Amino acid sequence: MIPTNSAGYTVDKKAVVSNAVTEWDFGAYKVASFDIHQENGAVAQFNVLKCPDWVNIIAVLGSGEIVLVRQFRHALGRETLELPGGIVDDGKTPFQAAQDELLEEAGFFGGEWIQLGCYLANPGLQNNYVHTFLCRNPSFKEGSEQEDGVMVRLMSPQDFIVGLHHGELSQSFMLASVFMAINQGFIQFQSK
Structure with a gap:
């Protein structure tokens, strides 16, 4: 019999890890490697990406427009359009990192901040979380310099939905975060 929790999901027994x-x-x-000793006596090698936590920010202006950034992603060899975000640097809280990233990538600061929650980035291979923040009515800092190669784009909620349908907005962390905001009632999209 496979053990399950009260919700009916499979519960793994703690694996014995060595090396x-x-x-x-x-x-x-970082890439870490270790051995997992299975119940049947077999030993399997496993690799994990040890990453710092990440943040992303859903910044909504007074006009209702959503702040997005277009930047080149080397892994894809092309630009993507996504929410501002980045790494939680050592010594910073996710909230501090979110404030820094919104200013550095998009030139916006201040506003009303709400932490929507966090989720695992990719638990099959990675050990980190993505922290999602909503920022209402941030101000643009005149004269601010965005990171090299980052272009800001403001998008209406209706155009955001169109971008989802046409694949222009396809970064998975962004989609999960926007779902959090919708699910918690902070963003409402109306179809055309």
Whole structure:
């Protein structure tokens, strides 16, 4: 019989782990390797990306427009359009990182901040969380310099929905975060 919790989901027994080592350190993330000793006696090697937590920000202006950033993503070899966000640097809280990223990437600051929650980035391979914040009515800092290669785009909620349908907005963390905001009643989209 497979053990389950009260919600009916499978519950894994704690695995026995040995030989944990960090094999590669790339600065923004590390690759760790370790052995998992299974109940049948087999030993399997497993690798994990050890990443710092991330933040993303749903910044909604008084006009209702959503602040997005277009930037080149080397893994794809092309630009993407997504929410402002980034890494939670050592010594900073997710809230501090969110404020910094909104200013650095998009040039906005202040406003009313609400932490919507957090979720696991990719628990099959990674150990980090994505923290999502809503920022209502931020102000644009005149003369602010955005990160190199980052362009700000303001998008109406209706155009945001169109962008989802046409694949222009497809970054999974952004979609999960927007769903959080909709689910909690902070953003409402109306179809055309």
